Amino acid sequence: MIVSSTTDFREAARRKLPRFLFDYIDGGAYAERTLGRNVSDLADIALRQRVLKDVSAGDPSTTLFGVKQALPVALAPVGLTGMYARRGECQAARAAAKKGVPFCLSTVSVCDVDEVSKASSAPIWFQLYVLRDRAFMRDLLIRAREAGATALVFTVDMPVPGARYRDAHSGMSGPNAAARRIAQAMFKPAWAWDVGVMGRPHTLGNVAPVLGENSGLEDFMGWLGANFDPSIQWKDLEWIRDLWKGPLIIKGVLDPEDAKAAADIGADGVVVSNHGGRQLDGVLSSARALPAIADAVGDRLTVLADSGVRSGLDVVRMLALGAKGVLLGRAAVYALAARGEAGVTQLLDLIEKEMRVAMALTGVRDVASIDRSILAELKS
Ligand code: FNR
Numbered sequence: 001m002i003v004s005s006t007t008d009f010r011e012a013a014r015r016k017l018p019r020f021l022f023d024y025i026d027g028g029a030y031a032e033r034t035l036g037r038n039v040s041d042l043a044d045i046a047l048r049q050r051v052l053k054d055v056s057a058g059d060p061s062t063t064l065f066g067v068k069q070a071l072p073v074a075l076a077p078v079g080l081t082g083m084y085a086r087r088g089e090c091q092a093a094r095a096a097a098k099k100g101v102p103f104c105l106s107t108v109s110v111c112d113v114d115e116v117s118k119a120s121s122a123p124i125w126f127q128l129y130v131l132r133d134r135a136f137m138r139d140l141l142i143r144a145r146e147a148g149a150t151a152l153v154f155t156v157d158m159p160v161p162g163a164r165y166r167d168a169h170s171g172m173s174g175p176n177a178a179a180r181r182i183a184q185a186m187f188k189p190a191w192a193w194d195v196g197v198m199g200r201p202h203t204l205g206n207v208a209p210v211l212g213e214n215s216g217l218e219d220f221m222g223w224l225g226a227n228f229d230p231s232i233q234w235k236d237l238e239w240i241r242d243l244w245k246g247p248l249i250i251k252g253v254l255d256p257e258d259a260k261a262a263a264d265i266g267a268d269g270v271v272v273s274n275h276g277g278r279q280l281d282g283v284l285s286s287a288r289a290l291p292a293i294a295d296a297v298g299d300r301l302t303v304l305a306d307s308g309v310r311s312g313l314d315v316v317r318m319l320a321l322g323a324k325g326v327l328l329g330r331a332a333v334y335a336l337a338a339r340g341e342a343g344v345t346q347l348l349d350l351i352e353k354e355m356r357v358a359m360a361l362t363g364v365r366d367v368a369s370i371d372r373s374i375l376a377e378l379k380s
Pocket residue numbers: 024025026038076077078079106107108127155251273274275276277278306307308309327328329330331
């Protein structure tokens with residue numbers, strides 16, 4: 001199969017993965033309206049075509065949090081990545097490091113932060129969820145720092161797990177134990193032994209100590225619901241700010257007031273995100289929410305964005321709407337599931353190529369020049 005776009009990678013992943021895993025990656029909350037709008041609102045953004053502006057020296061590199069990167073993108077934190085490819089987090093981190101973009105490791109990864117750090121030739125970012133066990137959270141943060149993680153991405157849009165009906169049907173979550181048993185029985189990739197095929201402890205490296213005996217991935221979303229802390233408030237972030245001296249990025253902000261609160265607690269950045277449409281169906285797409293947030297805090301924070309980005313053209317659109325950098329979620333995971341490290345490398349090359357074309361045809365030579373002036377219209 002010739003793979004030349006995210007659509008192709010998605011199709012290859014669909015063929016390769018067992019249904020319950022593909023649906024877990026591909027699906028969103030409720031009727032998946034926000035998931036759909038993330039993609040379609042972004043695709044609807046019209047750009048101004050400009051000509052004869054000498055675009056022979058286009059440069060898609062940028063600097064985020066003081067570090068030069070080849071592209072204004074990072075790989076988003078994605079849970080269970082090590083189930084889509086063998087030691088999947090390590091494979092994706094290696095591809096990102098070779099390309100010169102950051103890889104962000106999820107709290108709920110198969111490979112733990114030490115393993116991924118060692119596998120990667122560049123420093124990684126680390127994503128933290130709010131767990132009830134604060135002492136464990138603190139220890140995990142210290143581990144991440146000692147492993148050399150440079151930036152902390154603190155995800156705030158999952159105080160409770162979203163209702164994802166595809167997962168309930170496939171047995172990934174909820175009371176459908178029969179579906180779960182069938183899904184587990186069918187999950188037989190070469191690396192099944194080292195992820196424990198759901199249901200064995202130590203499946204999730206970073207959180208193994210709080211998984212409990214034999215809980216593993218049995219009812220994954222149920223486990224998240226039981227261990228995530230819905231009582232967290234902005235003031236609770238102060239101790240994280242005290243503990244983590246490097247860049248602190250608050251992920252999952254969709255409202256300008258929350259973005260201001262993030263700036264007030266001393267964060268360095270925000271990710272405008274609705275978790276890829278996996279949390280509250282019906283909220284704004286990131287593309288729609290982004291301009292107001294960039295206006296509100298763009299001078300105080302580095303504004304990043306994700307949700308719905310499927311191409312280099314989409315990256316340029318997000319930058320035009322006010323983001324300084326973009327996280328790739330499903331796009332990168334489809335590529336990883338399809339072809340492992342080589343797939344992620346191929347995806348990043350594709351993103352670069354598409355960015356270069358979009359920059360040339362909108363008449364911009366560098367990332368700093370990508371702003372609203374390249375939009376044909378800004379939809380409200
Ligand atoms: C995620 N996302 C996510 N975010 C996070 O902070 N921690 C996590 O563990 C996960 N896990 C996760 C699993 C899967 C399968 C997906 C698809 C997503 C959200 C992710 O970081 C990002 O915000 C979205 O994926 C962006 O949307 P797109 O690019 O997938 O549309």
